Amino acid sequence: MSGQAGRRVTAADVARSLGISRATVGFVLNNTPGQTISERTRQRVLGEAERLGYRPHRAAQDLRRGSSKVIMMVIPDWRMEYRLRRHLEEAALAVDEAGFSLAIYARQATNRARPLWELLAPDVVLGLWPFDEEEVASMRASGVTRILPDPDHLGSLDDAVIITSGPALQVEHLHELGHRRLAFAASTDPRTSPLQEARLRAAQRAVDRLGLEPLDVRTADYLDDSAADAVRHWRSAGVTGVVAYNDDVAAMVVGAAIRAGLGVPADLSVIGHDDTPLAAMFVPSISSVDIDDVGAGRYFAALALHAIDGRALPPGGFDGEVRVVARESTAGGR
Known part of the structure; x- marks a missing residue:
């Protein structure tokens, strides 16, 4: 069994699979101090969590409140050229003005590190072009519900x-x-x-x-x-x-x-x-x-903010x- 796209694997799933208490699983996964849990049980929990595809969600409380106030922009593994840098700077300024933080994440070709969206719990993940199926599944399993471009209605470059x-x-x-x-x-x-x-x-x-x-x-x-x-x-x-x-x-x-x-x-x-x-x-x-880098950066920011709270998009799309x-x-x- 593994986490399915659109549903995040929880500690309760791990507990149910092992037939032990949710509290015990929570203590192990959160590394709670002062607990007398055997090493054998601890290893069973960690092994089952890995098998099921459980990913800890350190920003779960923020998500329950409705927002982490983080917008993540995923960029290709490129050299940071002049135009891309200006585009990102303007996008960061626009989301800051709206009370959000922009986390810029460059996906490396090796893909060995754990995706950053699993750690930051962003309100929206925004890419310069469509994500592949594995990336979308990882985002959804991590609780990310807003992904742009929309993986269910993909366009083309x-x-x-x-x-x-x-x-x-x-x-x-x-x-x-x-x-x-x-x-x-x-x-x-x-x-x-x-x-x-x-x-x-x-x-x-x-x-x-x-x-x-x-x-x-x-x-x-x-x-x-x-x-x-x-x-x-x-x-x-x-x-x-x-x-x-x-x-x-x-x-x-x-x-x-x-x-x-x-x-x-x-x-x-x-x-x-x-x-x-x-x-x-x-x-x-x-x-x-x-x-028009200023216009492009602000338009990308507007797309993310629209996905989060429905605020208006610039009429006519990007018109820079x-x-x-x-x-x-x-x-x-x-």
């Missing part, structure tokens, strides 16, 4: 305007400048795969709408020759415009092109995504897509501005 609008703008910007053969420069970091693949699909949809050839996809990494290899390939394939996954990748491509003796943007126009300080400081400065910031790395195609 391709439905998120904040994800899809930027790549479309990158493609449209290069097309308006006269570029007709475009490429996509991807990161080699596997941790970003879900977001990167969603951006690539959005860019390809934009290319299809404009009647252009499919994007020529290559990876770029500063640790090897992949960026230089990509630039050589694109040059021979007639590519004149490059849509980069983010500004770091765009900088790698621009650097590789200049080292290869190409002019940027004369021979190759490159546009990044996220409009980080690097884009403005790089020489030549890099055109990029700017996203997403725009192209044109700089020196893009110009008219030949």
